Amino acid sequence: xxxxxxxxxxxxxxxxxxxxxxxxxxxxxxxxxxxxxxxxxxxxxxxxxxxxxxxxxxxxxxxxxxxxxxxxxxxxxxxxxxxxxxxxxxxxxxxxxxxxxxxxxxxxxxxxx
Amino acid sequence: xxxxxxxxxxxxxxxxxxxxxxxxxxxxxxxxxxxxxxxxxxxxxxxxxxxxxxxxxxxxxxxxxxxxxxxxxxxxxxxxxxxxxxxxxxxxxxxxxxxxxxxxxxxxxxxxx
Numbered sequence: 322x323x324x325x326x327x328x329x330x331x332x333x334x335x336x337x338x339x340x341x342x343x344x345x346x347x348x349x350x351x352x353x354x355x356x357x358x359x360x361x362x363x364x365x366x367x368x369x370x371x372x373x374x375x376x377x378x379x380x381x382x383x384x385x386x387x388x389x390x391x392x393x394x395x396x397x398x399x400x401x402x403x404x405x406x407x408x409x410x411x412x413x414x415x416x417x418x419x420x421x422x423x424x425x426x427x428x429x430x431x432x433x434x
Numbered sequence: 435x436x437x438x439x440x441x442x443x444x445x446x447x448x449x450x451x452x453x454x455x456x457x458x459x460x461x462x463x464x465x466x467x468x469x470x471x472x473x474x475x476x477x478x479x480x481x482x483x484x485x486x487x488x489x490x491x492x493x494x495x496x497x498x499x500x501x502x503x504x505x506x507x508x509x510x511x512x513x514x515x516x517x518x519x520x521x522x523x524x525x526x527x528x529x530x531x532x533x534x535x536x537x538x539x540x541x542x543x544x545x546x547x
Contacts, residue, residue, distance in 0.1 A: 352533060354535075369534055418533035419535070423525070423535055425480075428477050
């Protein structure tokens with residue numbers, strides 16, 4: 322069983338479109354995260370949620386809107402996609418935010434053309 | 435502001451060599467440090483988690499050490515194999531209530547058969 326799963330794995334879309342990425346974890350963790358990995362492979366935090374509540378929004382444009390319907394799910398919706406949004410987006414979870422081991426999904430490679 | 439650096443950025447070694455990857459952080463007030471590997475096009479796999487109170491952790495051929503006061507961690511890989519080829523990332527957590535892991539710049543390792 323995959324611990325943290327994301328869909329889709331690949332996403333190719335045109336500028337201006339709106340898209341969503343879904344994430345689910347079956348580890349029973351309280352905290353979930355979205356990270357962005359840029360073309361230089363650097364990973365940067367975007368959002369953290371704890372028990373469905375937004376904890377961190379790391380100066381991400383308003384076009385990005387995360388939603389956590391329950392503790393096991395954290396989705397990322399992106400409006401009006403721009404070329405600069407092209408990256409790999411990773412979902413992760415941990416039992417306690419910033420304290421316990423973090424587990425990552427396989428990533429979603431977003432390409433905006 | 436916490437910054438995490440990994441040196442070298444890339445490393446090629448012949449199979450069978452023992453090697454050391456380095457991770458440096460600017461603020462010694464970390465809660466824990468986690469080492470990951472990332473295979474091309476894949477997600478992050480957690481290798482080892484070291485709590486700030488620990489000096490080292492071992493898993494198979496991997497040994498991670500932590501020196502908080504000097505802001506350094508090393509990942510030692512014994513008897514390297516071609517299957518160890520991947521990018522290795524370290525990430526630090528600043529503790530409960532911080533809800534994020536700050537990643538290093540990564541070391542791309544290639545083990546030659």
